[in-house]
Amino acid sequence: MNNEQAIELFIEAMKEEGKSKNTIKNYLSDLKTFEKFTGVGxxxxxxxxxxxxxxKYxxxxxxxxxxxxxxxxxxQTLRTFYAKLSQMGVIETNPTIEIKAKKVARQNETKWLERHQVRAIFEAIDKQKQGEGKRALQRAIFSVLVNCGLRIQELCDIKMNDIDxxxxxxxxxxxxxxxxxxxxNNATQRAVLKWLQYRNLDGEYLFHSERSDHMTPRAVQHMTKKLSEQLNFDFTVHQLRHTALKNIADTTGKIEIVATVAGHENVNTSKRYIEPSLKEIGEAMKRSEFDF
Incomplete structure (x- = not known):
């Protein structure tokens, strides 16, 4: 087995384990970087x-x-890669067995939006010079993202019969x-019902575009980019998910609820929404600062 075959075998194994497209993309990029370091020849x-x-790497x-x-x-990519190859019998010795992760001080740098920023996004949608149907589509999409905390692919894959x-x-x-x-909930339901008045394709998916009966992550990212250009702050689709989960955490204070809504297998992944962010820490320290 050569180098490329080993990487392909690993990627296929990761797909079978249900790793996300983004995770697999990162695995491949990291392995190609290490491949250049080792020297393909x-x-x-x-x-x-x-x-x-x-x-040395x-x-x-x-x-x-x-x-x-x-x-x-x-x-971590290398550890996962070599551990899998060792498990599959492709290599005899795992070269990463003694490699330790670099210690990083745990501070919550997750970025979520403030309430006034979320309001600004919806106001920007309403001001766009486009048909009422397109505004209804965007309002529904961003309502689901910021209120339900879905990942972008999860949003795109919602089917009509998925809604109870x-x-x-x-x-x-x-x-x-x-x-x-x-x-x-109610506000999101109203936004989606408004969109259904303009939904003109008899497909199985809730959201469609002009070109396809299945909305794509790229199309949602394009909408986000255009809206971001009209505002005085940048935001991403994933920040809307962070915002939804942070709002749930602040409202309930229960990490288990956040994990269930988010679809996190491990509640530790949800801790970032319970723990104070660097901004919150900074604001607290500003209020308590000594100034003589």
């Missing part, structure tokens, strides 16, 4: 790497000025094909 490249190669990453979180992600209007729930297919139900 040197034997089997990453397959012939030894512990000393990993150590780590040192190079540190000298490059990359954030420790980025370095840790790239090293009587119980106010949406059935969502999350990472790894896992199902969960997410509350679908």
């Amino acid at each position: 040197r034997g089997d490249g990453v397959l012939s790497a030894r512990q000393n190669d990993i150590t 780590t040192q190079q990453l540190e000298k490059s000025g990359l954030a420790k979180t980025t370095i840790n992600r790239r090293l 209007w009587n119980s106010g729930l949406i059935s969502v297919v999350g990472k790894g094909g896992k199902f969960r139900k997410v509350p679908f």
Whole structure:
């Protein structure tokens, strides 16, 4: 087996385990970076790497000025890669067995939007010079994102029969094909019902575009970019999910509720919404600052 075959085998294994497209994309990018470091022409490249190669690679990453979180992600990719190859019997020795993650002080840098910023997004939608149908579509999409905390792919994959209007729930297919139900409350229901008045395709998906009966993440990202250009702040689709989950955390104070809505397998992933953000810490310290 050569270098490229090993990487392809690993990527296929990750797909079978239900890893997201974005995670797999990062795996591939990180492995290609390490492949360049080892030198593709040197034997089997990453397959012939030894512990000393990993150590030198780590040192190079540190000298490059990359954030420790980025370095840790790239090293974690290598640990996952070699552990899987070892498990599959492709290699005899795992060269990352002694490699440790770089210590990073735990501080919550997750970015979510303030209430006035969310209001500004919807006001920008209403001001756009486009048909009422397009405004209704965008209002529905951004309402679901910022109120239900869905991932962008989860939003695009909502089907008409996933909505239970009587119980106010949406059935969502999350990472790894896992199902969960997410509350679908009054304001969001009104926005979606408004969109349904203009929905002109008899397809199975709730949201469609002019070109397809299945809205794509790229199309939603394009909407977001255009809106962001009209505002005095930048925002991303994923920030809307963060905002929804932060709002739930602030309202309930219960990490289990946040984890259930978010579709997190491990409640520790949801801690970022319970823990204070750097901005909140800064504001608290500003209020308590000594000034003599």
